[in-house]
Structures are given as C-alpha cells and as structure tokens.
Amino acid sequence: MKSRTIFFVSDRTAITAETLGNSLMSQFADVERERHIIPFVDTQKRAESLKKKINAAYTVNEGRPLVFSTFTDDSLRKIVSESDCIFYDLFNDYITRMESDLRQESSHELGRSHGVVDKNSYESRIRAVNYALVNDDGACLDHYQQADVILVGVSRTGKTPTSLFLALQYGIFTANFPITDSDLDNCSLPRALKPYKEKLFGLTIEAEQLSRIRQERRPDSPYASLRTCQREVSQVEELFQLENIPYLNVTSISVEEIAAKIRFDT
C-alpha cells in the first residue's frame, strides 16, 4: 500500500473540502502520508503554484496525491485538476448533475456556503455570540426572554463551548446556567429558570469523565472526586427526568454533534 499526500483545496475557505475529505479519508486505513490544507486559491498564479506543489508531492515512492476540491471558479479548478493527482471535485460534480436534473444553468458565482453575502445572517450570529458570552454560567438573569435555549447542567459538562457553537454555527441565542449543590439537594430547578422551563435543555456526562475534566481545573479537590461527580450526575439526571427536561449525555460526542442534536430537538 502506497501512502499518499492529501490536499484539501478551494478558492474559498476549504472548510467543506477539509470536513468532507476528512470524513472520506477516515474510511481508509494507512493511506495518508501527510496533508495540506490550501484555502483561498483565488488567482491564476496561486492555482499554478498549487499545481506545482501537487506535482512535487507525486514521487516514484508514493502514489498519486489525492486532491479534495471545492473550487467554484472553472478556470482555476481546471489548472489544479490538471496536476498529477486523483482529483475529487466535490463541488462541480454536483453542479454538473444539478444543471442536468434541473434543466437550468448554474450561475457560476463564487461559493457562498458560509454566509458571505448574507449580512443579516452574519450579524445575527455575532449577536448570538455576544448573547452567549453575556449569558454564560448564569451571569445574568435579565435576558432569558430572548433566549432560544437555556443549557443546564452541573459544572464542566460543556455548557459554554456548546453555547458558543450554537451561536456561531446557527445564530441560536443560547444562555447557560449551572445546577448547583443546593438545587441538587432540593431536587428542584433554580428559581430564575422556572418561568423558562420550556427553553431548558440538560447536559450530562459520565462521572469518570467529569472527574477527569474537573481534575484539570482543581486537582485532588472534593469537587473533582469521583464520588462527588457520581452523586452530582445521578442527582442531576433525576432532576431532568422529574422536571421533564430533555437532556443529552455528552460523554463521547463532539460539540458539533451536541449542537446539532439540540438544534434539532428544540
């Protein structure tokens, strides 16, 4: 099995080329030798230089490089696709098929997958980020009327990164609020949250992983002990069930998955 150099290339951010390309590559063992992510190849000169780089990566010892492309510009794509590589044309393959399926020519505009032209969407996402920052960790109780969702959970269950991801990726106004010992002991929701029960979404996690994460913050503290974590996790799940709050165990899933599930469920 020859190992190969992998390129993720685009005239825009190359985020899609990298994400989809990664996902495809993960299905094949021992293929990847090294990888290059090359976004913003938006001039002829840059395309020619990329072509040279790809050609240089194809040596006698190695297989032809794999190139995952989301070029939208036809002439730039052509230059790069003519290098000594196996070219996976993630964007144009479908444009060609869609033109035929829809019996309509495509507009050949520069790819706008990430909301570049959509200023409203961009600004609403920035507003959502500001909202998430102001309303992190129960810092502020005045703005819950505006929230699309309020994440709840014990300390260190990923509430903050999830809030920020929901804001950045989807423009969802997300607050988060910690469930503390006194809430757990009473098995009741914090008073500030009671009027917004339908907006709540719970995060939980395996006690072992929670303990490990808390160790990083406060090593060898009661806060980080497995015993404390086991108690808190079991109490908070009981609370979620009692109050009928939808919740998710985030132990082995990524922040993207958590966010996509919350967006889908709420």
Next chain:
Amino acid sequence: MKSRTIFFVSDRTAITAETLGNSLMSQFADVERERHIIPFVDTQKRAESLKKKINAAYTVNEGRPLVFSTFTDDSLRKIVSESDCIFYDLFNDYITRMESDLRQESSHELGRSHGVVDKNSYESRIRAVNYALVNDDGACLDHYQQADVILVGVSRTGKTPTSLFLALQYGIFTANFPITDSDLDNCSLPRALKPYKEKLFGLTIEAEQLSRIRQERRPDSPYASLRTCQREVSQVEELFQLENIPYLNVTSISVEEIAAKIRFDT
C-alpha cells in the same frame, strides 16, 4: 420552473450535507420552495419515516424533492435513497470512487468528520475555547506565551467571535487585545504585546460599518461617530503597516473566512 423541497439528511450531524448543499443550491435561482435539515437518522425507523416525509413533499405541482445526503450507513442510505427524490449522495459517491482508485475497501465506519472519536482533538479544542475566553479583550496578560495567535484591532472589529471560531473549529489558542486611543496617538503597540510581535494579527474594517456596529452598542456616542471610526481605522492601519503586522479587512467576509485566512497566514 418548478420549485422544490430541499432536504439535507444524514445519520450524523448533517453539517456537511447542509454546508455543501447550501453552496450548491446558491448556484441555482428560484429552485428552493422550502428546506428541511434532518440529522441523526440513525435507525431504520427514522429512515422509513424520512422516506415518507420526502415522498409526501413530491406533489403534482412540485418537482421531485432534492435530497443532499451524507449517510455513511449503507442500509439506512438505501431506504432514504429509494424515496421519490433526486438523491445527491455526497459521501458514498466518493467512497465508491476511492475504493476503486485506492484498490482498498472502505471500513464502513460511521462518519467521523467532526472528530467524534478523536478525544485529543476534542479536548484540545475545548481547552482552546477556555483559553480564548480567559484571554478575551486583553483581560489577562500572563498567558501570551501559550498563544498561537493574538488578534489586535480597535473596538468592535470582530476579535472575540474570530477568537472563538479559531478555537472551536481549529483548536488554535487565540488571545485578543484591543488597540486603544493612547496606542493610536503614540502610533505604538501596547507594551504587553511587544514581546509577542510575531504572534500578532490585525483586524480592520471600513469606518462606515464600524460606526454602524458601534451605534448598536452606544447609540449617538462619540465612540460610535463616523468621524471617530474613520480616525481610528486610519490610525490602526498605519500602525499595522509600521509594525509589519499582517492584517485583514473584515468588512465583507464571514467569520469562517476570517478564521481560515488567519490560520493559513500564521
């Protein structure tokens, strides 16, 4: 021209299906009637129910629905692809070609494009988010040794969202630091940043847009006036040039693009 219902579907987050599908759809005018994003179709029951939903969207007045899929599971994909639709199989089309190109069978594992199994990557991104939060807006001067990049710019140029995006998407340790009036008047970098000059990256923006953004924060203030914004922007760009700091005008680009450029340039 018949308008159609669009589906973005997956047994995972559907982020890739939605992003690439959006980008493809943006090339065709007046096609989309309504859209459904349906992630986590990970059981036979859910796949059957999605099939029914797609079939129901195909009526006499409308064209066949367009389905953008990143299903990795063969049997679930088969169920959905047999609905009355035009099926764009963004994942499997390439798996099939790669198996032939690489003369290797794919592992048929569940798609791992978003770092689900890669705990190290997940945790380093969470660490990067925590770093970005602690080191937001010059709040803390002790940790710049750890920074991969320090964003600089006048108030409201998108430093915070960009820092968070760099952290969440790429695990890049990003601090950010405001350039204030006294720095601008002296045309010199803040003292705290001087030892880390090679890590600095500047953000700038058109004065009109800056003024509009500041108006939201402090309406009719000198801070938000066009005159102030024009002066600050021109002074900060002069400073960036004088100090040889790479910088980017973020006026009409998205946070994804800003982040991808910074990652590529640093």
